[in-house]
Amino acid sequence: MRMSGGVEWAVHCCVALTDVDRPVPAATLARLHDVSMSYLAKHMQALARAGLVRSVQGKAGGYALTRSPGDITVLDIVIAIEGADPQFTCTEIRQRGPLAASPEDCLRACAVHRAMLAAEQAWRESLRGVTVADLATTVDRDSGPDVLRGVRAWLTASAS
């Protein structure tokens, strides 16, 4: 039940890409956060495959958000990095052993499975309720609007 560390990087990158019109290379994002360039590139590719960011090749290329930050939820990013597989996989343990239940009695998910599914659903709903725009607003409210403004200025300055 440990979440991949790349999720944190990906979310921070999406927040940094807010309100930046030009594509930002992965190397620039890596320098901004002082992390491995190659490894961050891997996660950005995952975001691109999921359709959250578009990749532009060539001299002035890089990554840019495909849609408004208000339309990108944290859940989208987590799924893009971690995959869409559910965290709990029911192996239908009740259909095994000497007291195995018949398959027609197992049309509905077992009680354990349903409890796990409900918890996971609550987790997803919570993540779905937070967008990248919300995060940017929160950072502005916490640390003042100069922080994100400085990030944007630094990104555009590094691009030139």
Add this chain to the structure above:
Amino acid sequence: MRMSGGVEWAVHCCVALTDVDRPVPAATLARLHDVSMSYLAKHMQALARAGLVRSVQGKAGGYALTRSPGDITVLDIVIAIEGADPQFTCTEIRQRGPLAASPEDCLRACAVHRAMLAAEQAWRESLRGVTVADLATTVDRDSGPDVLRGVRAWLTASAS
């Protein structure tokens, strides 16, 4: 974000141990569910370390619940197997790189961290709301009371 498969085994074992007065050996539980005896024993040891079950050695030994099934939540079992570590670990990425925030500005958790914490909290609350007794009641309601009665009879019969 994948949950250990041993959690499913542990939860089912706790449900099976409901209303069984005598200790049940790990080998019997393994035969009941048709799983690896050695590996299940490992998980039962984890439950014992967490204080959810007590282990009795010797000829008529085995595992038994330490408290009422209504006082054992699914979250207790998940923590016993998976550990208490949070699923998301914040590496304080905002304090790194050329635009690093000062430590005194980071007394509160960052926005990303808070969003993840809230989601995990929702997940935990959902799991905390379901007890082993609830699961047993649900099974009785779904498949009839004969299923769990049969399990208890089989466990006591295998003990003799």
Add this chain to the structure above:
DNA sequence: GGCGCGCTACTCGGATACGTCTTGTCCGAGTACGACTGG
């Protein structure tokens, strides 16, 4: 001076090693029951 072409440098993308954690298994330590022996 304007246009077309080739080059270069920069970007992403996937394929490739390494470390760590989960999974799976085994054997040794400990204990309660049962049988045996002596009073």
Add this chain to the structure above:
DNA sequence: CCAGTCGTACTCGGACAAGACGTATCCGAGTAGCGCGCC
């Protein structure tokens, strides 16, 4: 017949390998901009 003691068989407990996944890195494919040459 009863009590103490020994032996045995059964239990848990932790230590020991194997596989899978996440982590980290590298090099090749592709493309957009830029400069040069030609008209």
